Amino acid sequence: MLVRFGYVAMSVNVANASPSKTMTATQFAKLADREAALRKLERIAEENIHNTLRLLKHNRAHDIHVFRFSSKLIPLLTHPATEGWDPFPHLSPSFTELGDYAIKHAMRTSFHPDHFTVLTTPREEVLRASLFDLSQQTRMLEAMGLDDRSKCNIHIGGTYGDKVTALARFRSRFPELPSAVRSRLTLENDDKTYTALETLQFAEELGVPMVLDLHHHQVNPGEGEPPEELWPRVQRTWEGTSLPPKIHVSSPRSERDIRAHADYVEPAPLLHFLHSIAGFAPQLDIMIEAKQKDAALFKLVDDLAREKGIRRIDGATLEVVRRI
């Protein structure tokens, strides 16, 4: 089984390369000249996109083929204060350059909208904002020229005291989504509300791929089945996408603070999981969610490469040798 590793949005190794620079809404409102303020937002966005390209070049130099874009590439993009603003014409060349690079080097990229994107919400205005958020993230991927193998990964959302009704709302909204949004959606189990099994069942029902988060499953295990037991079904949700299945890994920051992400990733639980599923999956992509970002990636790959049954292919790719 070939395993590729990726990380989220920013690097601790590349200096001054934030892809999430912003302007607060308060500052935006203070500027008397709205047009000038919007031009300033566009300049910040351009810088964020440029820094993201620098990160992709860093990734290429280190064999990293999996990457999640910052969801804050364009500051205040979906804020009410900027209503009517369309930054895309201005940003089009930058987005194209970024997307071209990702395509040329066969990088798997994605977005992960913030937890304010909730398709289970009973509130009309929250739903509207969520749909707008998804459409804008989709639009960014389109501006980069990336096809629907670049996904927008979200959680199912809240329960509002009634999971069945909440899921019913999501279910009824799903067919109404623009197909460009729908075809990029993936669902991830969360750390409090929807367990891996519940997310899997719902993903199967909707026919969308599921991203299995091992850390979330550890802190929100539901019936408590080991992740490898769910794996054959999770993997099946990726059939027909021409993408390897993707999982998220991270480790608890501490015993007291079990949900928060630690600086680095403990190799042992992941190693166990990888050996358990190596017979099922020819390929797997792993998104590392750790405070130390790409430094955590390099450390984890190094740690795993020392283990029995693991062979290093390059700086960010391992082969898990199937044990017979």
Place this chain on the structure above:
DNA sequence: ACCTGTCAAGTCTGG
């Protein structure tokens, strides 16, 4: 140069 409180957004809990 460095420090600290604050920041657009939602949901849940508890008062």
Place this chain on the structure above:
DNA sequence: CCAGACTTGACAGGT
């Protein structure tokens, strides 16, 4: 009905 926690990188305003 409202306040606070959750979580997070970066701003804003200060020294």
